[in-house]
Amino acid sequence: xxxxxxxxxxIICLAFxxxxxxxxxxxxxxxxxxxxxxxxxxxxxxxxxxxxxxANESNCAFSNHENFYAEASADVDALIVRAEIVNxxxxxxxxxxxxxxLTGLKASITDLRDTHAGAGCLSADxxxxxxxxxxxxxxxxxxxxxxxxxxxxxxxxxx
Numbered sequence: 630x631x632x633x634x635x636x637x638x639x640i641i642c643l644a645f646x647x648x649x650x651x652x653x654x655x656x657x658x659x660x661x662x663x664x665x666x667x668x669x670x671x672x673x674x675x676x677x678x679x680x681x682x683x684a685n686e687s688n689c690a691f692s693n694h695e696n697f698y699a700e701a702s703a704d705v706d707a708l709i710v711r712a713e714i715v716n717x718x719x720x721x722x723x724x725x726x727x728x729x730x731l732t733g734l735k736a737s738i739t740d741l742r743d744t745h746a747g748a749g750c751l752s753a754d755x756x757x758x759x760x761x762x763x764x765x766x767x768x769x770x771x772x773x774x775x776x777x778x779x780x781x782x783x784x785x786x787x788x
Contacts, residue, residue, distance in 0.1 A: 657715055657724035659777035663708060667731075667774065670704045671767040674738075677701075678763070681756040689750040698742040705735040730770045737763055 677697050681689055709731045716724035741759050745751045751759075 656726055656773070656777060657719055659774060660711070660715055660727075663711060663715075663727065664771065664774040664778070666704065666708050666711070667767060667770050670701065670708070671764070671771075673697075673704070674701060674763055674767075675760065678756045678760040681751050682753045682760070684753075686750060689752075691746045691749055691751075694745065698738065698745075701738050702735065702742075705731060705738060709735065726773060727770070730766070730773065734763075734766050734770065737766055 677694070681694070709728060712724050712728045712731055716722060716728060741763070744755070744759075748755070
């Protein structure tokens with residue numbers, strides 16, 4: 630009888646140890662399409678704002694840049710939809726950080742568009758500040774994706 634109880638406890642302890650040492654995932658896996666899409670959008674935004682910083686009065690008018698804002702907004706929407714699909718395919722809502730960051734990026738681009746439209750012309754100083762702020766957001770998104778790529782998303786896993 631004692632041997633049987635000891636055997637049961639040994640099995641329970643081994644099962645506990647096996648699951649306790651298993652990797653725990655906190656965020657979704659790396660997504661190369663998201664990484665590449667965010668990098669491409671960051672480049673597009675940098676070109677746009679750098680151009681505005683050097684633009685003269687006639688070139689900085691909002692009407693000359695409406696297409697950029699429409700394209701940038703559509704690019705972010707596509708990234709958000711992709712992140713939501715990735716999130717829906719995994720258990721545990723593990724892509725919520727990326728979705729939140731992309732949603733924040735969309736809001737920042739919308740705010741920039743609204744500021745530019747309201748001002749009519751975006752000054753070089755305002756464009757420079759916007760560039761710094763948006764690059765901070767892009768960095769945060771890419772840092773998370775690179776961390777996923779390096780498998781820093783698990784405890785007890787990765788290299």
